[in-house]
Amino acid sequence: MDDNAMSNLHLALADSVLSSVAKKESTKEIWDALTKLYKVRSLHNKIFLKRRLYTLRISESTSMTYHINNLNTLFSQLSALDHNIAVNERAEILFQSLPDSCNQLIINLTNNVLTNYLVFDEVAVAILEEESKRKNKEDRSASS
Structure with a gap:
């Protein structure tokens, strides 16, 4: 199931963003990386x-x-x-x-x-x- 979710995330991401998460091995790692990139608490x-x-x-x-x-x-x-x-x-x-x-x-x-x-x-x-x-x-x- 994690592979399916990872595939969907990869398909949904723009190429410029995909390169930031391409080597992540789980949906949690992808999510954490995206959160770190885009969730600014400033x-x-x-x-x-x-x-x-x-x-x-x-x-x-x-x-x-x-x-x-x-x-x-x-x-x-x-x-x-x-x-x-x-x-x-x-x-x-x-x-x-x-x-x-x-x-x-x-x-x-x-x-x-x-x-x-x-x-x-x-x-x-x-x-x-x-x-x-x-x-x-x-x-x-x-x-x-």
């Missing part, structure tokens, strides 16, 4: 990712699914650098990244909360549902 990386996260804004033409995936990627990258963002803060970051056209949705979601915080996944689901409703309404208008 202050620079953490600051860069936090700046991207806190300044991220969605444009009106970007899909919410893409935007939420982008946010989740940034959260994961920061977690890999030992900087975890609390669940309620993730929801707040999602809200602040939305366009002004979502202000009413934000008001509705925050008014209906019985606790002092929101959960990112629940907010994301509500936003995706709202986007779906808007698209369905636009599709019906366009077909009429």
